Amino acid sequence: MSEIKAALAEQRIETPSWGYGNSGTRFRVFPQPGVPRDPWEKIDDAATVHRFTGVAPTVSLHIPWDAVDDYAALARHAEDRGVAIGAINANVFQDEAYKLGSVANPDPGVRRKAVDHLLDCVEIMDRTGSRDLKLWFADGLNYPGQDDLRARQDRLAEALAETYARLGEGQRLLLEYKLFEPAFYTTDVPDWGTAFAHCLDLGPRAQVVIDTGHHAPGTNIEFIVAFLLRAGRLGAFDFNSRFYADDDLMVGAADPFQLFRIMHEIVRADALTPAAGIAFMLDQCHNIEPKIPAVIRSVLNVQEATAKALLVDAAALAKAQQEGDVLGANAVLMDAYNTDVRPLLAELRADQGLDPDPVAAFHRCGYAARVAAERVGGEQAGWGA
Numbered sequence: 001m002s003e004i005k006a007a008l009a010e011q012r013i014e015t016p017s018w019g020y021g022n023s024g025t026r027f028r029v030f031p032q033p034g035v036p037r038d039p040w041e042k043i044d045d046a047a048t049v050h051r052f053t054g055v056a057p058t059v060s061l062h063i064p065w066d067a068v069d070d071y072a073a074l075a076r077h078a079e080d081r082g083v084a085i086g087a088i089n090a091n092v093f094q095d096e097a098y099k100l101g102s103v104a105n106p107d108p109g110v111r112r113k114a115v116d117h118l119l120d121c122v123e124i125m126d127r128t129g130s131r132d133l134k135l136w137f138a139d140g141l142n143y144p145g146q147d148d149l150r151a152r153q154d155r156l157a158e159a160l161a162e163t164y165a166r167l168g169e170g171q172r173l174l175l176e177y178k179l180f181e182p183a184f185y186t187t188d189v190p191d192w193g194t195a196f197a198h199c200l201d202l203g204p205r206a207q208v209v210i211d212t213g214h215h216a217p218g219t220n221i222e223f224i225v226a227f228l229l230r231a232g233r234l235g236a237f238d239f240n241s242r243f244y245a246d247d248d249l250m251v252g253a254a255d256p257f258q259l260f261r262i263m264h265e266i267v268r269a270d271a272l273t274p275a276a277g278i279a280f281m282l283d284q285c286h287n288i289e290p291k292i293p294a295v296i297r298s299v300l301n302v303q304e305a306t307a308k309a310l311l312v313d314a315a316a317l318a319k320a321q322q323e324g325d326v327l328g329a330n331a332v333l334m335d336a337y338n339t340d341v342r343p344l345l346a347e348l349r350a351d352q353g354l355d356p357d358p359v360a361a362f363h364r365c366g367y368a369a370r371v372a373a374e375r376v377g378g379e380q381a382g383w384g385a
């Protein structure tokens with residue numbers, strides 16, 4: 001049990017700056033009291049999540065939503081609050097110029113603008129000390145024949161290569177795929193295979209991001225996890241839950257069993273430790289629920305799935321698999337999944353000097369009321385408006 005607790009204590013989960021801002025759907029954004037007015041306050045909220053959970057010491061930024069004049073000062077602000085800036089998410093999807101795409105746009109001028117933004121993001125990483133540049137492209141087509149599928153892959157590859165070449169030592173390029181949306185006929189990086197192939201061409205510091213909301217219904221995501229881990233090309237997760245499309249609901253809310261199956265592959269590959277280089281990030285929007293407790297809940301959901309994965313009796317599982325004991329092997333997994341790990345996690349938090357119930361502790365601490373009084377005119381997350 002102490003090994004399991006040690007692994008859980010070492011786990012790191014990164015929260016997204018945009019998860020703290022107002023967000024919604026294309027129908028309505030419902031503003032909430034106390035929402036951050038700028039990136040500095042988003043970092044304060046992320047630090048609050050870390051204070052109560054102890055396992056969320058980094059926050060991802062999104063540029064230009066989190067643009068500031070002095071990124072080194074923002075990194076110092078994070079450090080003062082006990083956290084650090086994590087991945088830098090580039091945004092080449094919200095400008096007028098990107099109607100027909102960014103890095104795969106047929107217009108070389110638009111492509112230049114897009115790549116320049118990616119290079120600027122690496123510059124920001126140099127200032128914030130971030131390791132990861134996270135790229136998701138809204139590029140794609142709505143109609144067959146709209147553009148040349150193959151030429152778009154060439155343009156994408158060229159843009160990625162220029163960006164990859166700009167990375168400093170120790171920096172990585174994380175490429176995210178998405179099956180659909182905002183383009184509906186095809187997207188230019190629709191699946192893990194496409195992302196993987198581009199990463200292989202680029203080099204070892206190009207890694208795939210799995211956003212759990214970006215697949216067709218029924219996709220076996222843990223297979224993708226296992227495959228990419230085996231190939232050494234899984235760089236990160238964007239965790240969230242979906243019922244239908246890219247819902248960006250709280251991770252572990254819709255399908256905690258899927259999250260457990262994913263974490264089982266991680267544990268099996270010994271990839272939980274930060275030294276393994278997999279970034280466990282949340283990519284979520286809290287449209288109707290209070291944001292900080294929702295992020296805390298999400299962190300706890302990841303911890304619970306991880307604890308269950310760590311409880312899998314690896315020796316018994318290997319034996320059952322070797323003997324072809326189908327039901328026995330399945331039972332080993334289900335026994336772990338069906339264990340209530342909340343007491344174990346409460347114990348771990350107590351050992352770490354944290355409140356065993358982080359959500360309740362947050363509600364008691366008065367932070368929500370304080371920021372609601374202090375912050376007037378909170379920022380929209382920039383997403384889903």
Ligand code: AOS
Nearest residue numbers: 089136176211238246283383
């Ligand atoms: C978009 O669907 C992706 O999940 C990206 O990760 C995106 O950059 C993120 O949702 C923030 O906008």
Ligand code: ZN
Nearest residue numbers: 176211238283
């Ligand atoms: Zn994502």
Ligand code: ZN
Nearest residue numbers: 211213214246
């Ligand atoms: Zn998404």
